[in-house]
Amino acid sequence: MSDEAVISLENVTFTYEGDVVALRDLNLTARKGEFVVVLGANGAGKSTLCYLLSGIVPHIYGGRRRGHVSVVGADPWDEPLYSTSQRCGVLMQDPEVQLFMPTLRSELAFGPSNLGVPRREILDRAQDALSLVRLEGLEEHNPRDLSGGQKQRAALASILTMGPQVLVLDEPTSQLDPLGRWEVVEAIERLKQKGDLTIIMTTHETEEILRLADQVLVLDRGQAALQGPPGAVFNQPSKLDAAGVKTPGLMLIESTLVGGSEQADESTSDEIGRVDLTLSGVAAQIREEVEGGRLVVRPEALSRPQPAEVDGPVVLEARGLTFEYPGPPPVVALRNIDVKIRRGEFVGIIGQNGSGKSTLVKCFVGLLRSKEGDVLFKGESIRGLSVGEIARRIGLVLQNPDYQLFTSYSHEEVRFGLRNVGVPEDEIEERVQEALASVELSEEADLFPFRLSFGDRRKLAVAATMALGPEVLIMDEPTTAQDHRGRYQLADLAERFHETKGGTVLMITHDVDLIARYAHRLIVLHEGRVLLDGPTAEVFGEVEELKKSFVVPPVAAQVSAELSSVGVPRRVMTLEDLYQVLEPRHSGEGA
Amino acid sequence: MQPVFRYTHVDTPVHRLHPLVKMAYVLLTLVLVMYPIKETDMPVLLIWLGFSALLWILARVELRRFATLMKILLGTFVFLLLIQGLTYRGGDTPLIVLGHLKLWEADLGVITKEGVWFGLVLCVRILVATSSLPLFVMTTSTSEIMTAMGKLRVPNTLTFMFVSALSFTNLIFEMWNSIVDAQKLRAFDIDSMNIFQKAFRAYIPIITPLILLLFRKANDFQIAMETKGFGAPIEPTEIETLSARWVDYLWLLLIVAVFVICTVLKFTR
Numbered sequence: 024m025s026d027e028a029v030i031s032l033e034n035v036t037f038t039y040e041g042d043v044v045a046l047r048d049l050n051l052t053a054r055k056g057e058f059v060v061v062l063g064a065n066g067a068g069k070s071t072l073c074y075l076l077s078g079i080v081p082h083i084y085g086g087r088r089r090g091h092v093s094v095v096g097a098d099p100w101d102e103p104l105y106s107t108s109q110r111c112g113v114l115m116q117d118p119e120v121q122l123f124m125p126t127l128r129s130e131l132a133f134g135p136s137n138l139g140v141p142r143r144e145i146l147d148r149a150q151d152a153l154s155l156v157r158l159e160g161l162e163e164h165n166p167r168d169l170s171g172g173q174k175q176r177a178a179l180a181s182i183l184t185m186g187p188q189v190l191v192l193d194e195p196t197s198q199l200d201p202l203g204r205w206e207v208v209e210a211i212e213r214l215k216q217k218g219d220l221t222i223i224m225t226t227h228e229t230e231e232i233l234r235l236a237d238q239v240l241v242l243d244r245g246q247a248a249l250q251g252p253p254g255a256v257f258n259q260p261s262k263l264d265a266a267g268v269k270t271p272g273l274m275l276i277e278s279t280l281v282g283g284s285e286q287a288d289e290s291t292s293d294e295i296g297r298v299d300l301t302l303s304g305v306a307a308q309i310r311e312e313v314e315g316g317r318l319v320v321r322p323e324a325l326s327r328p329q330p331a332e333v334d335g336p337v338v339l340e341a342r343g344l345t346f347e348y349p350g351p352p353p354v355v356a357l358r359n360i361d362v363k364i365r366r367g368e369f370v371g372i373i374g375q376n377g378s379g380k381s382t383l384v385k386c387f388v389g390l391l392r393s394k395e396g397d398v399l400f401k402g403e404s405i406r407g408l409s410v411g412e413i414a415r416r417i418g419l420v421l422q423n424p425d426y427q428l429f430t431s432y433s434h435e436e437v438r439f440g441l442r443n444v445g446v447p448e449d450e451i452e453e454r455v456q457e458a459l460a461s462v463e464l465s466e467e468a469d470l471f472p473f474r475l476s477f478g479d480r481r482k483l484a485v486a487a488t489m490a491l492g493p494e495v496l497i498m499d500e501p502t503t504a505q506d507h508r509g510r511y512q513l514a515d516l517a518e519r520f521h522e523t524k525g526g527t528v529l530m531i532t533h534d535v536d537l538i539a540r541y542a543h544r545l546i547v548l549h550e551g552r553v554l555l556d557g558p559t560a561e562v563f564g565e566v567e568e569l570k571k572s573f574v575v576p577p578v579a580a581q582v583s584a585e586l587s588s589v590g591v592p593r594r595v596m597t598l599e600d601l602y603q604v605l606e607p608r609h610s611g612e613g614a
Numbered sequence: 615m616q617p618v619f620r621y622t623h624v625d626t627p628v629h630r631l632h633p634l635v636k637m638a639y640v641l642l643t644l645v646l647v648m649y650p651i652k653e654t655d656m657p658v659l660l661i662w663l664g665f666s667a668l669l670w671i672l673a674r675v676e677l678r679r680f681a682t683l684m685k686i687l688l689g690t691f692v693f694l695l696l697i698q699g700l701t702y703r704g705g706d707t708p709l710i711v712l713g714h715l716k717l718w719e720a721d722l723g724v725i726t727k728e729g730v731w732f733g734l735v736l737c738v739r740i741l742v743a744t745s746s747l748p749l750f751v752m753t754t755s756t757s758e759i760m761t762a763m764g765k766l767r768v769p770n771t772l773t774f775m776f777v778s779a780l781s782f783t784n785l786i787f788e789m790w791n792s793i794v795d796a797q798k799l800r801a802f803d804i805d806s807m808n809i810f811q812k813a814f815r816a817y818i819p820i821i822t823p824l825i826l827l828l829f830r831k832a833n834d835f836q837i838a839m840e841t842k843g844f845g846a847p848i849e850p851t852e853i854e855t856l857s858a859r860w861v862d863y864l865w866l867l868l869i870v871a872v873f874v875i876c877t878v879l880k881f882t883r
Contacts, residue, residue, distance in 0.1 A: 078841070105846035123777075385795075414799050419799050430822075431822075
């Protein structure tokens, strides 16, 4: 890494039109080859920082700026966007909106050809970029037909062909499944290894960037809450928590069980503060602590109940369900699925994109009707019921809240469904109040739904669904593009529905830590079939089978598996479980 | 609802055809339907429609796409048949008598045979006009369209506006479907409503999120394009190359020949 500062921000404050202050007094210096990770809750100012560096602000989004910004020696404020784009490339969250050409080859050529780069050089750059993101051989494919991870890598390659010195990555993995995330992070890792690019990456997935980060900036309401080498930043979990950022599980485990504290811990980081933690390394340290008598293993202290069969009646059933999308080409999304969901279960559904998760739940609510097999609600086929009739029994909250909000006021949004199912007006009012209160949006009742934050829009969609009084609540990927805090708020809503109303919950997600905490049962779908189905801990124990679907068990479960030789039970799924089982030996306790 | 304007990569003679030849077909179609209309135009329109149908078949376009086009046009057809049936000036053979409402020399209560026929001619003309562009975009990739428009010296910005409009059409269909699905989940089923219910109740809750989301998507597209140098005052590099084969010239000859026959027939009858 050179000492040359490629990015320099000095006391930068940025205010959007409408007087929304997005960044306050921000300072940041990044050198050539440095990898800077920017963390923060939704709305913390991460994207604004990306826009500021790449010239999107002020050329597309207007506002006022104070302070000094320099990107590769120029201020993006003072030059046209196409000039900045030659030095600083930006990759956004959603790969779909970044790909508009019919073939990957033309997609990669789009940027440099706009800048008049000679044809031969464009083709050479495209070849290099393709090989870097490992998409060789797909040049003639339509980028829209690629998988999620491939699309994002294609978008990344299309930026690399511009020949930038700075790469700004705005939550590049937030909309991807585990395989897609792995593919994109691997490509980013290769770029970092090349060492000639300065990379700024925003993310919510702290585990992903733990090994890569040279510098971490944590934003909280536009201000730098924490800034420095990852070893120092990640050793302050309470401050990270206050900023809505997840502390990487391994760091937490190490600092809690191996005598770390909320101070920079030299053992976890190298001389410049990079974190160098591995799962087996942390497990070995814990094993040493146990063998040295400083930690005691108490399996009996684990309060997580032993998995037991829920003995309620079957509320929802897929019987021999096969579903094929007509295409072209036709795609078989579900293959002879047999699943029974019992009343009162909290079921997690995981699997790769395209494994059939969303298709299955859409069949459950009648949005898709299969030609083979059947869906039964309380033993009766749903074939004769309309989607609206089913919605009173089974509520489905779709992934994107913005497709689910149709009215001018938040309270109207909840009322919309209730009117359609013919609930009397006086009862509607009561249910609206109750639903909005349940998602803590009573004060926003008169707001235009699209003015709510992304997390609140999702909560409003949940409230509108729950107001219909379903017995089964299905949430389709509620964690996508959601920050750490928001994810748990939504899962808490589902849990409250489960606990207080005795409701049945099905949750599709890629977040294994979250599903380990909430779900009693886990179904893993793979290529349209049920790969695994059973109690959560048991399913996460099937490591080899899970690999087929690129699912990695939660960190706590992986650590506990490594520690089974010292008596840590395999039922450990969450960090709390681990802390219950592994206790520091108190003074005076015998060995 | 399926997107009509979506390119599907299939290896057919129409897909392989030089984009400029296909553009000539679209252009000549537009010229044909812009000729002043007469009630005797039906054979001319049917010849061109038959020629278009041949191209649709050769391009192996699925029937459901054509069905979608018909579904979109159905309301217009019914409206035209009714209005022309009731108001056509040269109509004097009653077909259905609904009552009598004299307005100057016309009787608005009577659907006439001549009026219905003229309505039919108009319907076929609309079908001719609307079947050429979907065929062109379903069988020509965006890069071919862009290269062809570049060959015609169409400014880069205009070309991209056209191409973006095409991809937005697909996006609108996708969003429409997603919103309709979400509404069904709250017991609001637009597909089961009649035309009046749709007009008064259904479209507003769909159009509000659709427009807002389209603005957002358009913004995202703008960011993606401009951060890739789009709009730079620089002559863009031409990457794709197009070459014409003898079969392309043959097709062009055929298209022009059919057009000339139609034109001669139209003005000599």
